[in-house]
Amino acid sequence: MDDAMTDDWYAVIPAGGTGSRLWPISRRNKPKFLYDILGQGRTLLQSTYDRLARRMDPDHICVVTGWRHVDEVRRQLPQLPTRNILAEPVQRDSTAAIALAAAVMAKRHGKHIVIGSFAADHVIRGMDAFDEAVEQAVVAARAGYLATIGIAASRPSTAFGYIHEGNSLADELPAASRARKVLRFVEKPDAVTAQSYLSTGEYRWNAGMFMMRVDMLFDFLRSHKPQIATAIEEIADVIVQADDGSQDAAARIDEVMARHWHGIEKIAFDYAVAEPLSLNGGVAVVPGDFGWDDVGDFNSVAALLPSANERNVKIVGNEDDVVLLDSAGDVVVPASGRTVALLGVNDMVVADTPDALLVAPRARSQEVKDMVKVLAQQGRGEVL
Template identity: 50%
Template structure:
């Protein structure tokens, strides 16, 4: 990998780039709750779901360039590598790591960490998912900058999002005492799985919990050394991949399939090795069509449209329409509806049942209708 950084400001300087910082963008998952727009062959990070004119992965890289310059690495599946290259034409070819098959987040991030460690043992990486939406660039920059400083002290650092409601769809981070010498960083007491509504409300009442957005900042060597304590074969395999890329197809299938939270963050937190920097910026993982509607401008009492607004006619109706086929969509007297139509599929549900869209994908898979998922 090239160690050169481009002009983060576009004026021939690298002002604002954090020295030694690399942004790693895992781009995986099928986004089954956003079917039929998001599919295995064209996952949500390849789509412009916010009407910004940039796909989610393009917006993610746009957000990270001012912090990392050209030091951005994307890890994605081989099936999506060509589309990622097309959408990110400025990404150096050796900054795209293509997975032969899904092995969950730990393998992807460990592979990137091993590649960076081989180049620079002092490199600090930040892992940021390709399909999240972030608002508030200055607050984001401040959080990442502090997280890098904390990571240089040997911590695995996560950026915790201030919860705005008692969500049952996110994991939580319980914060502990502050870290001396840092503005906002605290130790992490524990990571908590997605709670039920009662526990989520109790978490917010304490003021000690933050949403786990899956953002991790850590020295590449620290990540791999910590991983070696609990999953030595996975750490060894990742480092071997970096040393012997020609053996990639042989080594990759042997790597353990596990998420970074379970493999690393949770056991490290139990030993006091994890810190959290509070993120005060806006954040959403666009987990379903209800959350997508909440991100888009529009009248809550009317219909929000993603696509050609002229092809949607609504009478006394409210909800979300995602229109891709060019057909006319007419709504009459329906409230809180979600209509998503593509060339080969039509979804009709409600905002309240948006989380259950994944059950359609599961049923299609069970029926062998893989061409639709």
């Protein structure tokens, strides 16, 4: 990666979402990206930041998160300039978050910059492959494409969306020789459809990583989502004006946010920008040959962890707190310091935190969010 490239590209880490399928580890007030779920010594957010900071100045990285998490984000990322942590009064999905960061960075650094979006709660293994894919994606973005990274689909997952690849862009973009046009984005498929995708060899997982020139992003938003574009630009203006550190800067940001943010359409970047652009051949995909997971539920956590024993039990935390007798295939989270004793327990999730315990079959990991809904309905906000 040459210096010229790093100069004009920036990254936003949208750190929203409560990760309710990982309750009781993930909480409203401390979502999963703030945890070291895989026991690597760094939280998911820190790992995301680390991946970017290897090749990028900290001032090029921006985190958009809920206002309740700002202090913790600051604590976890002390190198990140404070002005690069943007606080949402309420979640407005990824289009608003990415557009806000894009607008702020462009107003600070110039409108031709490329912005890349990298979710705070993904796990990636294989740094060199990641860097290579990002580098080619940035080349494609600089050339005017919305560039995404398509993950090698290692199994017919029904939990992810897919990207259908078209022709190579190698001739058009020699510096992004592996880039291809995107024919279309497809929703999470059923198992049979997922299998058929894999057998064609033309589909990759959509990891929601997008790189795009900010001027092109706002050209698109102004014509297709004008309300979002107008509100975001107004907010970004105030945020950047506040860079001078004047006494009432924070108050002015709060005021403009309170006025506009709530009214912004809540829509994912995939639907608002990526899919419409793909219909006109405006999206490129670069293959990502690295390990990737979105750490969406306990099954996903299990897949990312080495087994604690020969019976395929996965432990998120201190193995010394877990005592197993004739138990196999479980995901155990000993997060309360207590002894967790499993006798004859197979293929279950047992997640033990200081104020709440979850027990469920691994096969029902996706339904943990339903349990969270029940807890909310019952007014048990203190454990959400």
